[in-house]
Amino acid sequence: MKSKIILFILLGIFSQNSFGNTTSFDKKYWLKLLHYTKGESLADGEKFFLSPEGKTNPDAELAATIAAFKNPDLKVGWFNYPAQCVFRERYEFLKSSGLLNGVPEMSCPVFDEWIQGLNPESISLIFSSSYPNNPSSLFGHTLLRINQKDKKNDLLDYAVAFSAIPEKIDLGLVFAFKGFFGGYKGLFEVTKYYTKVNEYNNGESRDLIEYNLNMTPAELSRTLNHLWELYQTTYFDYYFADENCSAVLADLLAVSYKDDDRVNEHGRWYYLPGEMVKHFMSLEGRVKSTNYRPSLKKQVGKMWEKLSSAEISQVKDIVEMDDIPANMTNAKVLDAVIAYLDFTHYRTKEKLGDREQKLLRRALIKRSTLPKAEITHETYDKNNMPEYSHNPQKFTFFTRAENHSIMSGFELKQGYHDLMSNDRGYDAFSQFDFLTGSFLYDYKNKKFDYDQLTLVNLVSLHEYRFYDPQLSWRAKVSSDRIYDLDCSLCHKVNANAYGGFSFKFTKNSVFNVMAGVFGEASSNLRKGFRAGPAAEISFYTQLGTSYKLGLVNEIRFDATRKIADDYYNQIGIRHSLFNDNKRDYRFESNIISRFGSFTKNTIVHQVTYGQFF
DSSP states (O other), X not given: XXXXXXXXXXXXXXXXXXXXXXXXXXXXXXXXXTTEETTEESOOOGGGOSSTTTTTOHHHHHHHHHHHHHOTTXXXXXXXXXXXXXXXXXXXXXXXXXSOTTOOOOOOHHHHHHHHHHOEEEEEEEEEOOOTTSGGGTTOEEEEEEEETTOSOGGGSEEEEEEEEOXXXXXXXXXXXXXXXXXXXXXXXXXXXXXXXXXXXXXXXXXXXXXXXXXXXXXXXXXXXXXXXXXXXXXXXXXXXXBSHHHHHHHHHHHHTTTOTTTTOOSSSSOOHHHXXXXXXXXXXXXXXXXXXXXXXXXXXXXXXXXXXXXXXXXXXXXXXXXXXXXXXXXXXXXXXXXXXXXXXXXXXXXXXXXXXXXXXXXXXXXXXXXXXXXOOOOOOOTTOGGGOOOXXXXXXXXXEEXXXXXXXXXXXXXXXXXXXXXXTSOXXXXXXXXXXXXXXXXXXXXXXXXXXXXXXXXXXXXXXXXXXXXXXXXXXXXXXOOSSSOTXXXXXXXXXXXXXXXXXXXXXXXXXXXXXXEEEOTTSSSSEEEEEEXXXXXXXXXXXXXXXXXXXXXXXXXXXXXXXXXXXXEEEXXXXXXXXXXXXXXXXXXXXXXXXXXXXXXXXXXXXXXXX
């Protein structure tokens, strides 16, 4: 009550200017500046608030802010600057609202120098495509770029990124747990754009898609003023799902476009980087142009495509022998050797060996004696631009025949993309399914039960190439049906992890061989569990723009018993049809051998209709 009385008095004093006019106070914008949602600020750094109640009481924070701007001796923020020089957007807003009449404006040389150094002209929203071989980056990433005036090279622009700051010792499950349930601080970083290009474009082989935003000078000023006050005072608790790189950046841009309440709205309990891009593309007039920056791996791949088989052999011989023939005059071969070593340098995090470094130097010297390469403008596949993608959530109806039983059911999937979905808007032949549940009704047994519950199902069919020798892998944690025993609607808890090699015959086809381990637990198993080695062979191809075919064969051996007799095998064929990115139709057949026999089988046919939302 006391804070409200103080606020009322202050509003009465400061809402009139010297001419007797009043200015309305935009409380909605004030809440945006404080990052309020559901009655509480998302900002977690204490120095962001000038009132002890500021995180939950915006009126108290307003009164404290006005008082702070009147006190030139008060130092705030992490670096102890005057309040006017830390909270630049708050100051400009309250001044324009007529609440700071008679308050002298202070000079802020540090802020002025920062703005001059940025030399800002406009803002771009940058989407970094997914990085399949790092589960924490499978969703992609977003950042901002501050485009400078009169620039000659956009690599010298500034990048603004919001990222979690993990502990160096946190790996695997600990990293995932803290990321999802809280445990890391998220901070803003302002750095040169070329550092992010090196990190994402080169080091992690991620395409960068640059969306140039329409911004008025006033909107640009609000963006930088507010970025400064966030940078100077606070952090946000980081959550992979809903308080991540995209959600916090969207809240920053909601200040930029202060009169547009659609900027940071999202209708899910999580917020994906690709969804942020799609949302901005749907807002008329927000994006004025786009630019596609292919990854270094794509650039090397394009160079590789232009080599003949004889030239590829020459490149491999040079790399394997660490020597360049004295009579080598083929510039394409030398360019490929240099590109290979340069890509290896980034891929291995700057860990080129002495022999490779010496080979790179010799190749560069030799190449300098030959004519310059012709400058060509390459055309790259831009199929993974997120605005083309289907929505991450999906509702599916299905009908299934299992031997002599007919069943019907439905499935709800929270996200995100699977191997049989339309790849447009995603990196092809990758999968990140999470929080999926399906339920069915067995007409024969007149029983309703769950079919499967999947916590996470990850697949990366990464093509193994000479210049990029990375493995494919898959990992899954679920509770699903037991088909290989005489047990109707029985379930097991299942976890598996496989690794192997993938090869592409065409751009839209991949063949994969994997091996790994599995573990299953169920009261219906003889010992209550089984575990052992497993192997999988698969082939996926997309024919045209609306049909996908998948062939999969998986065999598992129970090492808790006699492996030679205790196994089961599953072979399946999958068809998927999609005319757009809103729905698909699938037909799938599986033959699952009974435990210890290839001749006794459960045969399952299923037809599904899926709607993305």
